[in-house]
Amino acid sequence: MGTVNRLNRDDIVNGKAGKRPGNPKGGVIHNDYGAMTPQQYTPWLITRKNNGQLNLGFAPYYINSSAILRADNTNNKAWHTANNEGNAWYLGYEVVQSYYGIISDKEFIKNEDMTLRQVAEDFHYYGLKPNRDTIRLHSQFSSTSCPHRSWDLHGKSINAVKDYFITKVAKYMSLGKTVEEMLKKRRSI
Numbered sequence: 001m002g003t004v005n006r007l008n009r010d011d012i013v014n015g016k017a018g019k020r021p022g023n024p025k026g027g028v029i030h031n032d033y034g035a036m037t038p039q040q041y042t043p044w045l046i047t048r049k050n051n052g053q054l055n056l057g058f059a060p061y062y063i064n065s066s067a068i069l070r071a072d073n074t075n076n077k078a079w080h081t082a083n084n085e086g087n088a089w090y091l092g093y094e095v096v097q098s099y100y101g102i103i104s105d106k107e108f109i110k111n112e113d114m115t116l117r118q119v120a121e122d123f124h125y126y127g128l129k130p131n132r133d134t135i136r137l138h139s140q141f142s143s144t145s146c147p148h149r150s151w152d153l154h155g156k157s158i159n160a161v162k163d164y165f166i167t168k169v170a171k172y173m174s175l176g177k178t179v180e181e182m183l184k185k186r187r188s189i
Contacts, residue, residue, distance in 0.1 A: 004114065004179055005067040007038055012045045013072035016054050017087065020077050023126050025089040026134030027119045028081055029165055030059060031098035031147035038062045038069035038096060045071050055079060059092030061118060065110035068118055068179065074125075083141035090136055093119055098149040108149055116165060117179045120172035130169040135162050 036044065041062040048054055059080040062069040072078060080092030095115045097103050103111070119135075128134050137158060138146035145151070147161070154164040175185040 086141035
């Protein structure tokens with residue numbers, strides 16, 4: 001695994017939630033509670049857009065271990081937290097295939113790791129440092145079990161899960177500025 005399939009499709013959402021009035025404050029990690037790959041999310045999001053249903057929710061990113069779908073420019077807001085602050089000021093990252101029984105925990109963690117590499121790339125781009133203020137969970141913005149599988153795997157408390165993500169994002173940031181650089185330099189963490 002030295003490469004990742006980048007699906008840059010800013011045209012899917014095309015700024016529907018509006019432009020962010022400044023740089024993001026951080027990122028929100030989601031688990032999609034689904035079975036689809038990033039490639040399968042592409043037509044799903046297009047259908048949702050065509051049916052006027054993007055207001056039901058979307059994130060800028062849908063990521064697994066082999067593909068990263070960016071469905072909108074990161075300078076735009078997204079409807080991913082059911083909360084104005086989260087939607088306006090935090091980037092949303094969906095770790096896909098998180099429904100239990102679809103893939104193993106080991107495979108899910110590979111999806112999660114690729115997601116955290118993308119978080120690291122965006123944090124480099126926006127000059128953000130991974131900490132408990134910049135790395136957030138969906139459940140911190142609204143009443144939800146999201147990120148359910150990450151929660152079960154990494155400590156079952158907000159700070160335990162966030163600290164796990166913070167450690168990984170910081171490590172990935174030390175390996176390079178892009179996902180591709182991080183993959184070339186990756187080592188067990």
